[in-house]
Amino acid sequence: MIKKTDVSITTWILIAFGTVNIAFLATGKLGFNGKGLGIITAVAITLAMYSFLYKDNPVFKIAENIFVGVAMGYSIIIVWFNILKPDVFEALIVPMFKDTGNAPQYLVIVPTLLGLFMFLRFSSKLSWLSRWSFAFIVGMGSGIAIPNFINAILLRQLEPMLAPLYTGSFWGTIDTLLVLIGVVSVLFYFFFSMEHKGVIGGVSVIGIWFLMIAFGASFGYTVMARMSLLIGRIQFLLKDWLGIIQ
Amino acid sequence: MNFLKRTVPMIIAFVMGVLMAFQYYVPHEASQNLLKVVTRWGMIISGFAMFIGAYSLFHMHWNRIKHKVSGWGYSIFMFFGAGIAIISGLYNGGELFWNDKQSGTMFDWIFDYVQVPAGATIFSILAFFMASAAYRTFRARNKEATILLISAIIVMLGRVPVGTMISQYIPIAADWIMTVPNLAAKRAILIGVSIGVIATSIKIIFGIEKAYLGGGD
Structure with a gap:
């Protein structure tokens, strides 16, 4: 149920957004061309998406649905131009009806x-x-996966585990030993053929600690990646649209 | 009929699987060409699969509009977005879709000023939700949660200037976490995943795993 206050807030925001952009276009701050109108469109989409931070609202839902539609339309066109047109239309259909010099x-x-x-x-x-x-896709994928996973991942990951622990420096050796302990203990944690009791239970607990550190690191890394996207969007609003920062 | 419905797909999977697995070990030009041709065929089939995804999306939204499901009006905007993107892509800056793709067209404009900002904004919103989720779940309730919390904080602080301002050792600790314990856990996970993928692939090729055939006859 849409509240009356939400409608009035949305209306005022739309009026303010329209006024600002008309002023920008009138003063020449934004050109009345593809780029200028593109920036206004991108700002509208960005602000509409961020309105979700207040709460789920019609403006966000409209932007979300437009995004889904555009993404699907874009994918269809890209599949046509990158795959179906060169590999089916131009390779098979066109030469069948027209002399292109290619069979x-x-x-x-x-x-x-x-x-x-x-x-x-x-x-x-x-x-x-x-x-x-x-069956064709699954069979092909399975066939390609077997040697590629053996060579590019399994052996590549096992290779450093078979190298000597002593690397020439004390701390380097400690690090290599820790990696070895970590890999073995995590593998023990994922080994369910034996009950995790006694020595195996103890080793798998160390595996959990290593996993927790890795999950924490992945979380921290992902948060920072999202933060850089957020900074990018705010930079776009402040620099490309409002021109407050250079 | 059962032969065509169940046996033929398994034969196709077996032949393709064995062929593609063995071609890797044959360093001959013909083998390389086979890989190129079959990979391209796979892409063509996947290209058609894309249209099934499109049909599914359009069908779902069309039904929402047809049956006036709650919030059906928003589905119109999905068709609007898809329509604009498809029409501008097919129009191809006046050259139409059977000619080479032109650059600087309305289609590229839609990508630059609608798809890219919308995608980046959606993903950046996740920063807020992750922060809020972290606040609710990252309480040091037990030993494991504490380790996770400390590791995440060090990695986050190690990637921003404020981390260095607090202590010059934080970025070093963050790098160490990434290159030693994180590497060890990721390596073990990758080894497990590889063995899993190889085992599943062998099961598919030899017809032990048949889930891809779906149910029914």
Whole structure:
């Protein structure tokens, strides 16, 4: 239920926003061109999104839905220009009807058909054909994943664990030893084939401590990344729009 | 019919899985070309999958409007945003969609002044929610929570100038946390994840794991 006070607050904010922007356009602070109107649009979207900090409100919901729609529309167009146009339309369809100097790549029919089979998911009688497409993607992904995970992750992570502990310096050696203890203890924590009691229980508790430090570090890192985004948006409002800071 | 519905997909997964796993160990040009072609095929199929996602979104919002579900009016704005983006993308600055993508068009304008700021703002809002969640959950209730709290505080302070102002050792401690205990835990997690992915992939290739086929016939 929208309260009367919320409506009046929104109206006043919209009037203030409109007045400020008309003044900026009239004084030439913002150009009446793509960039100037773009900044006003971006500011409107930014402020609408931040209005959620007050509470969930219609302005935020409108901005949110526009964002979802634009993101979907953008993805569709990018898929067309980056994948379907060069690899299906120009490689197969155009050369079939027009002399482009290139022979049609008939092999492309296979992924095109498999792609189209996916739409049969909506048919009750032919939905089983979409399984062929999923099987292709899942099988291909699994096949690529096995050697790549062995080489790029598993062996790469195990390799430093097999190096000598002594690195030439006392503190370096301590750090290497701590990493070894950390990796082994965390692996013990995730090893559920044995009951976590006695020595195994003790080692897995050390694993939990290492995990907690890592989770704390990840949390701190994520907070700082979000903070830098927040600073970026505030800089945009103060610099690009209001011109208060240089 | 069961052969086409259940066996053929498993054969496709097996053939593709074995082929792609073995091509990695064959350092021949033909093997490299096979990887390129099949990866491209995968992208084409994923491209079509994108349209299923679009259909799903549009269908859901259309039903909201059709059945006048509470807040249905907002769905109109979803169609408005998608419509503007799709039409400007297809119009392609007057060159239309069957020609090469033009730059500096209305479509790029929408990306620069709608999608980028909206995405950045949504993610920056998370800073407030994370701070509020941290306030509620980051109480040193037990040993583990205390370790997590101290680690997070040191890493956060180590990344800003105020950390150095408090003590010159805070950034050093933050770096140490990232490169020693954090590395150890992440390394163990990655080893576990890798073994899990490899085991699941083998199960898929040999038809033990069939969840991707879905239910029904």
